[in-house]
Amino acid sequence: MAFDVPRRQIHLDFHTSEHVPDIGGRFDPRAFTRTLKDAHVDSVVLFGKCHHGWSYYDTEVGARHPNLSFDLLKAQVDACAAEGIRTTTYLSVGWDERLARRNPGWRRILPDGTFHMMLGRNLDPFWSYLCLASAYRENVLDQIREMARRFPSSEGIWLDIIRRHECCCHVCRDAMDDAGLDWRDPAHRQIQAKAVFDAWVADSTAAVREVRPEWSVFHNTSLVPRGDRKLYDAFSHIEIEAVPTGGWGYDHFPLSARYVDPMARDFMGVTVRFHFVWGELGAIKHPNALEAELATMQAHGARVCVGDQLDPSGVLDEDVYRMVGASYARVKEREGPLAGTRPVADVGLLSSIAVRDPGAVSRDARHIAEDEGAVRMLQQAGFLFDVVDLHSDFAAYKAVVLPDKIRLSSALAARLAAYCAGGGRVVMSAESGLDLAGTAFALDPGAAFVGPSPLNHSYVAPVEGFSPDFARGPLLAWCRSWRAEPRDGRVLARLHEPYFERSSRRFNGHIATPPRPEPSPFVGAIEKGGVYWLAHPIFTHYREMGHVALRDYVAAIIDDALGARTVRTSAPRGATVTLRRGAAHDLLQIVYAPRELRGSTPLGPIEVIEDLPRLTDIAVDIAASRPIKEVLFGPERLALPFTLQDGRVQFRVPAVQGAAFIVLAA
Numbered sequence: 089m090a091f092d093v094p095r096r097q098i099h100l101d102f103h104t105s106e107h108v109p110d111i112g113g114r115f116d117p118r119a120f121t122r123t124l125k126d127a128h129v130d131s132v133v134l135f136g137k138c139h140h141g142w143s144y145y146d147t148e149v150g151a152r153h154p155n156l157s158f159d160l161l162k163a164q165v166d167a168c169a170a171e172g173i174r175t176t177t178y179l180s181v182g183w184d185e186r187l188a189r190r191n192p193g194w195r196r197i198l199p200d201g202t203f204h205m206m207l208g209r210n211l212d213p214f215w216s217y218l219c220l221a222s223a224y225r226e227n228v229l230d231q232i233r234e235m236a237r238r239f240p241s242s243e244g245i246w247l248d249i250i251r252r253h254e255c256c257c258h259v260c261r262d263a264m265d266d267a268g269l270d271w272r273d274p275a276h277r278q279i280q281a282k283a284v285f286d287a288w289v290a291d292s293t294a295a296v297r298e299v300r301p302e303w304s305v306f307h308n309t310s311l312v313p314r315g316d317r318k319l320y321d322a323f324s325h326i327e328i329e330a331v332p333t334g335g336w337g338y339d340h341f342p343l344s345a346r347y348v349d350p351m352a353r354d355f356m357g358v359t360v361r362f363h364f365v366w367g368e369l370g371a372i373k374h375p376n377a378l379e380a381e382l383a384t385m386q387a388h389g390a391r392v393c394v395g396d397q398l399d400p401s402g403v404l405d406e407d408v409y410r411m412v413g414a415s416y417a418r419v420k421e422r423e424g425p426l427a428g429t430r431p432v433a434d435v436g437l438l439s440s441i442a443v444r445d446p447g448a449v450s451r452d453a454r455h456i457a458e459d460e461g462a463v464r465m466l467q468q469a470g471f472l473f474d475v476v477d478l479h480s481d482f483a484a485y486k487a488v489v490l491p492d493k494i495r496l497s498s499a500l501a502a503r504l505a506a507y508c509a510g511g512g513r514v515v516m517s518a519e520s521g522l523d524l525a526g527t528a529f530a531l532d533p534g535a536a537f538v539g540p541s542p543l544n545h546s547y548v549a550p551v552e553g554f555s556p557d558f559a560r561g562p563l564l565a566w567c568r569s570w571r572a573e574p575r576d577g578r579v580l581a582r583l584h585e586p587y588f589e590r591s592s593r594r595f596n597g598h599i600a601t602p603p604r605p606e607p608s609p610f611v612g613a614i615e616k617g618g619v620y621w622l623a624h625p626i627f628t629h630y631r632e633m634g635h636v637a638l639r640d641y642v643a644a645i646i647d648d649a650l651g652a653r654t655v656r657t658s659a660p661r662g663a664t665v666t667l668r669r670g671a672a673h674d675l676l677q678i679v680y681a682p683r684e685l686r687g688s689t690p691l692g693p694i695e696v697i698e699d700l701p702r703l704t705d706i707a708v709d710i711a712a713s714r715p716i717k718e719v720l721f722g723p724e725r726l727a728l729p730f731t732l733q734d735g736r737v738q739f740r741v742p743a744v745q746g747a748a749f750i751v752l753a754a
């Protein structure tokens with residue numbers, strides 16, 4: 089039976105050093121569960137072993153925290169079970185400071201011979217990675233089995249810091265020798281890394297299942313790997329860890345959720361209550377930020393989880409749970425109409441990394457510029473879209489977008505050609521659509537491929553109907569385009585080249601050479617038979633530069649491909665608009681929570697959500713999938729007047745502050 093993913097979880101971190109005294113000294117089981125229940129929490133992740141390597145229960149495999157005098161995990165699990173709060177046990181796999189110091193031979197070694205650390209080098213105060221090919225592996229498997237045996241009233245295990253990273257320790261080098269791999273070759277080291285990762289995920293799941301077949305198992309890779317769906321056979325469910333201020337950014341959750349949601353399995357979004365990153369006791373985000381993050385999760389069909397860190401004394405922070413409780417009350421109100429709904433999408437965004445490196449789980453894979461740029465553009469332009477991979481059914485979408493870097497195998501080219509022949513539309517940019525060698529179009533957009541432009545910037549001049557409504561162009565694209573000459577395609581944009589390449593030998597102005605008045609012989613964008621191609625790596629460029637005029641140009645091309653959108657609204661560009669379909673109702677969600685850049689850290693920018701501006705009178709126009717009887721607004725289910733014309737439902741949402749939730753009842 090599928091694991092019933094909790095609806096309102098707390099992930100209660102407890103990474104606690106041996107230098108902190110009196111662990112759990114003020115833990116009161118009744119106060120602990122009362123605080124959770126009052127905040128509408130239905131499940132909590134509790135610590136078996138932390139990154140410091142200390143266990144919080146009576147273990148024979150690991151070592152109980154030296155300053156903990158009782159079995160804290162058992163006390164927590166039993167107290168929660170008595171109050172009907174579900175529990176999952178946590179075990180840090182990839183980091184274990186205690187064992188890393190005692191067993192340097194178990195540590196992951198980088199190619200330069202140094203230890204692999206979270207940040208910095210050996211003596212810096214950061215976590216050390218252990219190698220899961222070393223003897224450490226058996227130690228962790230034994231502890232997993234022990235936890236499964238000891239906590240029958242818990243319902244799963246959460247395995248943390250699962251990464252696929254090259255290692256040059258003696259075990260990995262011997263394994264590469266045995267497999268005929270050359271450990272001096274980075275590509276061969278990646279093969280070994282993948283073998284270790286795959287074996288670990290499969291074997292640790294098996295270790296849980298041999299003791300408790302019913303337990304949930306989640307492997308935290310800190311991102312949702314795209315393109316290798318077989319990997320998820322070892323997962324009972326998917327959680328999307330996305331701490332917007334802690335290196336994930338606000339793009340990570342929607343991108344990942346739009347990939348997971350169409351797989352038709354329940355999943356959970358995980359944010360934190362902290363201002364910056366995990367473990368920040370004494371730092372708390374504004375309640376409006378939590379409110380917006382949780383509403384965004386639900387708009388994407390996710391169940392919700394908030395990360396917290398238990399104070400070493402074992403006491404929960406009342407301020408935190410007052411804030412969580414207020415937001416969880418509203419989450420709860422929305423759960424009924426969300427149940428059983430599936431996302432509706434016009435556009436399938438084919439993930440570039442899913443095609444180029446299926447299953448990639450490195451930290452770099454968290455931010456794929458062309459994928460993130462495309463998500464930003466599609467979301468800001470108000471399209472309904474999913475993120476898809478090669479396992480997806482393209483026929484479910486009116487158009488498929490291939491951002492910037494997806495060269496086509498002959499099999500993928502044939503598949504896309506058949507999709508177009510069946511009425512689908514393919515929108516490709518830059519290298520997308522080329523053959524694997526990058527020498528010709530594998531899917532013909534009605535142009536002859538020439539090659540990469542020698543010029544590091546150029547200008548797009550959209551033809552009538554494809555310009556933003558405030559500028560006709562030529563519009564500066566400050567990136568290197570690809571060159572193709574029009575043949576029998578419909579030209580949608582011309583390409584103007586600068587007078588000369590900007591270089592140290594000659595340059596003009598601050599950043600770019602002006603455009604020549606006449607178009608070049610090359611196209612900016614072209615279409616033939618439903619195959620669209622844009623000359624610039626426009627999605628990567630948008631991720632870097634945010635040039636909104638170019639976004640509107642791309643949106644006009646995608647609109648041309650779609651014909652008609654399923655949903656149009658007058659919501660602002662920064663709003664998230666989603667539509668979900670259930671057996672007897674559709675569900676429209678609008679979330680508007682502008683974020684402001686307020687700081688910067690080595691992990692990335694600190695974007696803060698604080699104010700939730702009130703929007704009023706939002707026009708909505710939806711292609712009705714069936715006769716609609718009522719349009720109901722908000723938790724009070726206020727009936728809104730609506731009109732039905734040519735199969736489209738039109739109404740106005742009176743107000744949106746943070747999130748609006750509209751049920752279209754059939």
Ligand SMILES: [Zn+2]
Binds near residue numbers: 222255261
């Ligand atoms: Zn190794």
